[in-house]
Amino acid sequence: MIFSADDGCDVGEDSGAPVSPDYPAGANRFNGTVKGVELAIAEAAENADHLVDPREVVRLALARQ
Amino acid sequence: MSSFNGLQAFETPEYLAARIDRLGGPESYNHYAVGWAHAMNTPYQWAKQVASHWGGTRNGTIVSWPEGIAAKGEIRTQFTHVIDVVPTILEAAGLPHPVAVDGIPQDPIEGVSMLYAFDHPAAPERHETQYFEMLCNRGIYHKDWTAVTKHRTPWAPMNAPVPPFDQDVWELYAPDDWTQAHDLAKEKPEKLRELQRLWLIEAGRYKVLPLDDRMLERLNPDTAGRPVLVRGKTQLLFGGMGRLSENCVLNMKNRSHAVTALIVVPDAGAEGVIIAQGGNFGGWCLYANDGKRKYCYNWSGFRHFMLESDRAIPAGTHQVRMEFTYDGGGLGKGGTVALFIDG
Numbered sequence: 001m002i003f004s005a006d007d008g009c010d011v012g013e014d015s016g017a018p019v020s021p022d023y024p025a026g027a028n029r030f031n032g033t034v035k036g037v038e039l040a041i042a043e044a045a046e047n048a049d050h051l052v053d054p055r056e057v058v059r060l061a062l063a064r065q
Numbered sequence: 066m067s068s069f070n071g072l073q074a075f076e077t078p079e080y081l082a083a084r085i086d087r088l089g090g091p092e093s094y095n096h097y098a099v100g101w102a103h104a105m106n107t108p109y110q111w112a113k114q115v116a117s118h119w120g121g122t123r124n125g126t127i128v129s130w131p132e133g134i135a136a137k138g139e140i141r142t143q144f145t146h147v148i149d150v151v152p153t154i155l156e157a158a159g160l161p162h163p164v165a166v167d168g169i170p171q172d173p174i175e176g177v178s179m180l181y182a183f184d185h186p187a188a189p190e191r192h193e194t195q196y197f198e199m200l201c202n203r204g205i206y207h208k209d210w211t212a213v214t215k216h217r218t219p220w221a222p223m224n225a226p227v228p229p230f231d232q233d234v235w236e237l238y239a240p241d242d243w244t245q246a247h248d249l250a251k252e253k254p255e256k257l258r259e260l261q262r263l264w265l266i267e268a269g270r271y272k273v274l275p276l277d278d279r280m281l282e283r284l285n286p287d288t289a290g291r292p293v294l295v296r297g298k299t300q301l302l303f304g305g306m307g308r309l310s311e312n313c314v315l316n317m318k319n320r321s322h323a324v325t326a327l328i329v330v331p332d333a334g335a336e337g338v339i340i341a342q343g344g345n346f347g348g349w350c351l352y353a354n355d356g357k358r359k360y361c362y363n364w365s366g367f368r369h370f371m372l373e374s375d376r377a378i379p380a381g382t383h384q385v386r387m388e389f390t391y392d393g394g395g396l397g398k399g400g401t402v403a404l405f406i407d408g
Contacts (some may be wrong), residue, residue: 002252002284002311002347003311003342003343003344003347003348003349004311004343004344004346004347004348007312007344007346007348008113008141008307008308008309008310008311008313008342009302009306009307009308009309009310009311009314009340009341009342009343010306010307010338010340010342011143011191011302011303011304011305011306011307011315011339011340012304012305012307012310012337012338012339012340012351013307013338013341014335014341014350015307015308015340016308016344017091017092017318017344017345017346018341018345019341019342019343019344019345019348019349019361019363020341020350020352020359020361020369020371021369022352022354022361023337023338023352023354023358024145025091028337028338028352029337029338030335030336030337030338030339030352030353031330031331031333031335031336031337031353032328032329032330032331032335033304033329034304034326034327034337034339034340035303035304035327035328035329036299036301036302036304036326036327037302037303037305037324037325037326037327037339037340038299038300038301038302038324038325038326039299039301039302039314039315039317039322039323039324040299040300040315040322040323040324041298041299041301041315041316041317041320041322041323042219042296042298042320042321043292053390062267064326
């Protein structure tokens, strides 16, 4: 099972060939800001408390600047 | 990508005929058809996937270094492998092989510099032995002899049965037989055994063993038993990250998963991609379409499964979430998708 050998994962845009026919290749960048995205599997994906603390995301983002 | 996912049966002649004008363009992900690929490997027996034979792998290489090589327009015939390029450059530049990079000890470089042959056309060959292995097709080159065996036929479906390794038929070719046309395995069984033994020694030395002829399972680190770069049950990605290969991203395939994004929406309304993985021949994405949240699962380019929210995302900072609840019951099953906002 493989999505693509060369078309990777992007945050805030879809580089390369577009996954969805709704938007074109290239000009599909998010017009606002994507601060962060959390991917989760197993029990982490079933967490009833959906909210990730935004301050925590921003803190982590800043720690990596 | 369909053939890599065992879905080639969906590419019927009708499916392909309806798209014939798009073949070769940006909307297609085509390989050469088997017949043409095979023809273009002439005079060799197989394509490069069958690493035992020279098709696609025995190629001319042009080396140009006007200030460093006196010879012009000459041909060298000493055996050289692509792994020899780096040691050649290092020797030409007078640089030592790196033993550590950023404190990480490096494995020794396995190639042999080809610099020795540039000014000495008749110099004895230095790269005397080279093993080959790809998808368990195996071969060995040693002092102009080759012993080779094809394990898997390149165009056989991914899930087609393959023979046990000890039933693979080995072939033997002499130094003067560069097209591997005259199999001497039956005439010179001693020579063949010697080279088979040498293949095993080289394979052990260079970590080829154990051989693993599974196909679909090897694509997925979980089923292949390969270490993964991403550990744990969650992964946090940030705006600006991109072109992450599949092995660098949490593997969410064949299981329930969730994607939660923290976004800031402008007053004019949201538009564009929040996160996407893959491309038009397979993948998924979460994006804003006419201001609304939308999820698309692209099934190997054959079908797009989409879900769109009723309402637009308001301006300001919001959290949008997609939950995929897997049906379970094996690989490649369906699931139910739900979209949430702020909770």
